[in-house]
Each structure stands twice: as C-alpha cells, then as structure tokens.
Amino acid sequence: MSRNLISEQEVSLLLNDILERYGYDFTEYAPASINRRVNHLYQVDRFPSFAEYRYRIISDPAYALRFVEEITVNVTEMFRDPSFYQALRTQVLPVLATYPFIRVWHAGCSTGEEVYSFAILLKEAKLLHKAVIYATDINAGVLEKGRKGMFRLSQMQQYSRNYMESGGREDFSSYYTANYEYAKFREDLGEKIIFSPHNLVTDGSFNEFQLIICRNVLIYFSKKLQDRVLTLFSDSLEQLGFLALGSKETLNFTSVTGKFKQLENREKIWRKVQL
Amino acid sequence: MTTAPYLIVIGGSAGGLHPILTLLPGLVASLPAAILIVLHRQSHYESVLTDLLSAKSALPVKEASEKEPLLPATIYIAPADYHLLIETDHTFSLDDSEKVNFSRPSIDVTFTSAALAYGSRMTALLLSGANTDGTEGLIDVHDAGGTTAVQDPATADSDYMPRQAILHAPVDIILQPSEMAAFINRMAEV
Ligand SMILES: C[S@@+](CC[C@H](N)C(=O)[O-])C[C@H]1O[C@@H](n2cnc3c(N)ncnc32)[C@H](O)[C@@H]1O
Numbered sequence: 001m002s003r004n005l006i007s008e009q010e011v012s013l014l015l016n017d018i019l020e021r022y023g024y025d026f027t028e029y030a031p032a033s034i035n036r037r038v039n040h041l042y043q044v045d046r047f048p049s050f051a052e053y054r055y056r057i058i059s060d061p062a063y064a065l066r067f068v069e070e071i072t073v074n075v076t077e078m079f080r081d082p083s084f085y086q087a088l089r090t091q092v093l094p095v096l097a098t099y100p101f102i103r104v105w106h107a108g109c110s111t112g113e114e115v116y117s118f119a120i121l122l123k124e125a126k127l128l129h130k131a132v133i134y135a136t137d138i139n140a141g142v143l144e145k146g147r148k149g150m151f152r153l154s155q156m157q158q159y160s161r162n163y164m165e166s167g168g169r170e171d172f173s174s175y176y177t178a179n180y181e182y183a184k185f186r187e188d189l190g191e192k193i194i195f196s197p198h199n200l201v202t203d204g205s206f207n208e209f210q211l212i213i214c215r216n217v218l219i220y221f222s223k224k225l226q227d228r229v230l231t232l233f234s235d236s237l238e239q240l241g242f243l244a245l246g247s248k249e250t251l252n253f254t255s256v257t258g259k260f261k262q263l264e265n266r267e268k269i270w271r272k273v274q275l
Numbered sequence: 276m277t278t279a280p281y282l283i284v285i286g287g288s289a290g291g292l293h294p295i296l297t298l299l300p301g302l303v304a305s306l307p308a309a310i311l312i313v314l315h316r317q318s319h320y321e322s323v324l325t326d327l328l329s330a331k332s333a334l335p336v337k338e339a340s341e342k343e344p345l346l347p348a349t350i351y352i353a354p355a356d357y358h359l360l361i362e363t364d365h366t367f368s369l370d371d372s373e374k375v376n377f378s379r380p381s382i383d384v385t386f387t388s389a390a391l392a393y394g395s396r397m398t399a400l401l402l403s404g405a406n407t408d409g410t411e412g413l414i415d416v417h418d419a420g421g422t423t424a425v426q427d428p429a430t431a432d433s434d435y436m437p438r439q440a441i442l443h444a445p446v447d448i449i450l451q452p453s454e455m456a457a458f459i460n461r462m463a464e465v
Pocket residue numbers: 072073074075076077080107108109110111114136137138139142198199200201214215216217246371
C-alpha cells in the first residue's frame with residue numbers, strides 16, 4: 001500500500017541541479033507545492049528510482065524542460081472571481097481611460113485566459129485601441145498557447161457565466177468562433193497583447209505600467225521571494241498605478257506595504273500612492 | 276511565536292458537516308494541537324461556514340491563509356477553490372493546481388502534505404462523503420507514523436468515503452461522532 005515518496009532533501013538536490021545546469025531558480029519557492037509536483041511527475045513518468053530521475057534531469061535538456069514546465073502550476077480560467085473583474089471595470093478602467101496611452105503587465109499569465117478576459121474589458125470600455133498588454137510567463141509552452149488565443153470549447157459555458165457575473169452585457173459567444181474542440185478568440189482582441197518570456201525570479205523591470213496583474217503566482221513563492229517580486233512590481237509601476245493580486249494574496253506585511261493603499265472594496269487591488 | 280506541536284486534520288465531504296458540528300463544542304481550550312478542517316463544498320458559502328463553526332466552538336475559527344503559522348487550540352478551515360498544504364516550518368501554503376478526486380480543496384492533498392510536515396505528531400480523521408478522497412492520504416499519514424481515524428460508516432450520511440478508507444487504508448480507530456471530541460482532547464493530556 002505504501003507509496004515511494006521523494007523527500008524534501010532529494011527535491012532540493014534536483015532544484016539545485018536545475019539551477020546549476022539550466023539557470024532556472026526554484027530554490028526560493030514554497031517547498032510543499034514543489035514537493036508535490038516533483039513527486040507527481042516522478043510517479044507519472046514511472047522512474048524506478050530517485051537516482052534515475054536525477055540522472056535523466058541532469059543529462060537530458062529536453063526532459064529538464066519538461067520538468068520545469070510540469071513543476072509549475074498553470075491552471076487558469078477566464079473571468080475567474082467575477083467580482084474582481086467587476087472591480088476592474090468600475091474602479092480601475094475609468095482611471096486608465098484618462099491616460100493617452102495605457103500600459104498593462106500580466107505577470108505569470110499562463111495560457112492567456114486572464115489576458116483575453118482583460119482585453120474584453122478594455123474593448124467594452126473602448127480603451128483597447130490605445131492599450132498595450134505585456135503578457136509574460138516563465139513557461140514558453142503556455143505562452144505559445146496564449147498566442148493562439150484558443151481555449152477549450154467545453155469551458156465556454158462556465159466562462160460565459162463568469163463573464164455575466166462580472167457585469168458583462170454582451171453575448172459572450174460573439175468574442176470567439178467555435179472550431180472543433182476549441183473556441184478561437186477574435187483577432188482584434190489579441191492584437192494588443194504581446195506574449196513574451198520573463199522570469200520573475202531572475203529578470204528585471206522592463207517598462208513602467210499603470211496596471212500590473214499578477215494573480216495566483218505569489219502563493220507559490222517563499223515570503224522572501226514574494227517581497228523581492230513585489231519590489232520589482234512597485235518599481236515597475238507609475239505613481240498612482242494599480243497592482244492586482246489573486247484572491248488569497250496580499251500586500252499587507254510585505255516590504256512594499258507602506259507605498260500602497262488598497263481600494264475600498266474587498267478585492268485584491270492596491271494603488272501605489274508613494275514613489 | 277511557537278507553532279502548534281501537534282496537528283489534527285479533519286476531512287469531510289457530503290454529510291461531513293454534521294459530525295464536525297457535533298465534535299466542536301466538546302473541544303478543550305488547552306489543546307496543544309492545531310485543528311484543520313478540509314470540507315468539500317460550493318464556493319459560495321465561505322463566510323457562512325466560518326460563522327457557523329465559530330458559533331459552535333469556544334476555540335477561534337478562521338480561514339487558513341498562506342504563510343500563516345499554525346497555532347495550537349485554533350481551528351482553521353481550508354479555503355474553497357485552493358488546495359491547502361503544510362510546510363515543514365508549520366506554516367500554510369495554498370496551491371491552485373488541478374482538482375484531485377474532482378475536489379479542490381482535496382483531502383488527500385492536505386493529509387499527505389501534513390504527514391510530511393508533522394509525521395507522528397498528527398492525526399487524520401476522515402468523515403462522511405460520497406467519493407474516494409482521503410484514502411490515499413490516510414496511507415501516507417500512517418506511513419509517516421501518524422494516527423488514522425475514520426467515522427463509523429454506520430453513522431455517516433454518505434458512507435462511501437469512510438468505507439473506502441477502511442477497505443484500502445490502515446485505519447487505527449473507528450469513531451462515532453459523539454466520541455470524536457474526547458478522542459481529540461486526549462492529546463491535551465500527553
Ligand atoms: C496558477 S498560474 C496563474 C495563472 C493566472 N494568472 C491566473 O490566476 O489564472 C501561475 C503561473 O505562474 C507562472 N510562473 C511560475 N513561476 C514564475 C516565474 N518565476 N516567473 C514568471 N512566471 C512564473 C507559471 O508558469 C504559471 O503559468
């Protein structure tokens with residue numbers, strides 16, 4: 001009955017190998033989740049022993065890439081937490097509308113569902129034409145999917161419900177065409193999105209934004225790494241810019257707390273009030 | 276701040292709320308353990324659930340937040356739509372990866388991660404439910420030296436989950452809902 005699990009010490013050996021050989025740094029992620037993913041992959045790929053798992057990672061760069069892509073969590077949805085999107089509509093977009101040119105950064109965007117959701121908001125507010133959205137992730141595989149703008153058709157009912165709950169008034173199906181198992185989102189929604197690789201652990205700031213959205217990424221990081229990444233976000237925001245986090249993430253008790261003020265609602269959106 | 280030296284994880288699905296409401300009023304405030312409740316449910320009733328359990332308990336009840344240390348004599352509820360993990364430094368982590376056994380939070384995920392963090396200093400208690408979540412986690416808890424307990428299927432609204440566990444996992448003790456508080460309180464005496 002008993003399962004053959006890899007210990008936390010063995011997992012750190014693998015993470016050090018990945019850092020030294022391939023330059024991806026997972027050593028400051030919260031261990032419990034990484035542990036679980038590393039063990040899961042070990043079982044799925046049916047390695048007879050830890051030594052063979054480790055050897056494969058060290059000696060086979062293609063497998064190492066699989067390892068990197070599998071130990072990070074890529075789950076995402078369109079209009080997840082509808083009340084969050086409602087808050088963007090009513091409290092953030094009216095401010096963005098006052099700028100001649102809008103720059104947004106989706107950090108840890110995964111396959112792009114969240115980015116397309118936001119593009120729909122901008123479209124409906126008639127702001128998309130003057131916006132550019134940088135959508136970044138550590139994982140090249142998910143970015144490739146994001147560029148295609150094709151999501152599973154079977155999800156559309158749920159997404160349409162989320163969209164309406166977020167205050168959407170259009171017919172959601174007008175934003176895509178159904179194509180076998182996929183919904184292909186309209187070209188005009190994708191035109192202003194630039195998908196590109198960026199590693200929050202090792203890469204720096206690359207622009208100044210009025211809005212940064214980074215949801216369900218920080219939960220995977222240690223407290224120390226969270227602080228560092230939040231400083232990166234703070235440095236990449238204009239004065240009075242907005243920072244939006246996932247529904248279980250917070251800016252409270254972090255290195256940048258004093259610079260930000262949370263919006264007056266229960267959503268996880270903060271405004272940078274101090275340079 | 277010292278974190279809880281012991282941990283009790285309670286997992287329930289359909290019919291799991293009833294035994295929880297039965298055991299909560301009986302818990303003593305000197306408990307050296309943190310209590311963690313993983314309950315399958317609709318995401319809409321969040322605050323209602325915390326309020327409901329608070330009303331039944333002398334111990335503080337709160338939703339677990341990520342990076343928060345586990346404190347003794349405190350009852351934590353796994354938030355809806357995330358898996359709840361325990362770090363070896365006795366803090367919580369959240370993870371929004373795929374559902375396990377059609378569930379997020381999954382009882383298996385929390386049992387297994389708690390077993391790695393707490394070893395023999397934990398007890399897992401599996402309650403009523405209509406799926407197979409929890410069984411694999413109980414095996415890991417047992418392997419790590421922890422104690423495994425299951426609600427008596429005869430007292431469960433849905434007996435499938437406790438029956439599966441008894442069939443496939445090493446279960447140390449089978450409990451009636453009325454015996455659960457006393458069973459947990461015994462930890463206060465060690
Ligand atoms: C759970 S998904 C969140 C997707 C989306 N933001 C949402 O909330 O639905 C987390 C994403 O963060 C990415 N990620 C993890 N570590 C990263 C890093 N160091 N730099 C950039 N992205 C990272 C993962 O590849 C994954 O796509």
